[in-house]
Amino acid sequence: MSIFLDKNSKVIVQGITGAEGSYHTARMMAYGTKIVGGVTPGKGGQKTDQGLPVFDTVRQAVDATGATHTCIFVPPPFAADALYEAYEAGIPFAVCITEGVPVHDVLKVVGATPGMRIVGPNCPGLISPGKSSIGIMPGHVFKEGNVGLISRSGTLTYEVVDLLTRAGLGQSTCVGIGGDPVIGTTFVDCLREFKNDPQTAAVVVCGEIGGSDEEDAAAFIREHMAGMPIVAFIGGRNAPAGKSLGHAGAIISGNFGTPESKIKAFTEAGVPVADRPSAIPALLAERMAATV
Secondary structure (H helix, E strand, O other): OOOOOOOOOEEEEEOOOOHHHHHHHHHHHHHOOEEEEEEOOOOOOOEOOOOOEEEOOHHHHHHHHOOOEEEEOOOHHHHHHHHHHHHHOOOOEEEEOOOOOOHHHHHHHHHOOOOOEEEOOOOOEEEEOOOEEEEOOOHHHOOEEEEEEEEOOHHHHHHHHHHHHHOOOOEEEEEEOOOOOOOOOOHHHHHHHHHOOOOOOEEEEEEEOOOOHHHHHHHHHHHHOOOOOEEEEEEOOOOOOOOOOOOOOOOOEOOEOOHHHHHHHHHHOOOOEEOOHHHHHHHHHHHHHHOO
């Protein structure tokens, strides 16, 4: 099994005829993702270069294809409307790749779409290796296995996964949740799913400075996942004090959101924190061997 996504997931792409949507649709299809169509208002009835049908509305796409997932590549001012449209059409799972979506738009749409899982915005998407991929993940670095991974950073996801794969540690599902201040799916949401996934035997959590998601994740692990091998990494530990760097969500207020507070939270939850990404595979293998 895997979480959120498998080989049977039927995916549409909102913004499929745009440059980004078209390019990444081809990449997802090449990986094996079951893309069943796309949506671009005003271009309904056309076909993409891959022969996929284009619809004017998400409702039309769902009615015609039975889509269960959507991947959104639309400009920031229209991303919230794209999510609302997917929700109203009955799509239960949406991945919003778009960067620069106004925070107030995200707050509103997350609160007004109960029952729809939103990953992002400003995220790389997710992949269940060997099954399906939604978003912009480089599929060639992933390998099917039993390690779940959650990350706020896209490029850090790819680096860590490549290290895991080279060490022979394949992955069940990898989720890039995004680094904006407000996102639809958190570390805790993913941890809860991994906890109940029979394929996932261990988890890597890649966080960064700013916000409280990592502290929340540590609390959840301490209370609900104490027996599972879990390793963490915190990016931005050398960021100069008083400066906001990296993602929009990497904001520190006083002692809140500091790397020290996050490392302390994970350590107290029994989760070792790697000093550098290259140390993650050995640290995880050690934890996994200790639980056999």
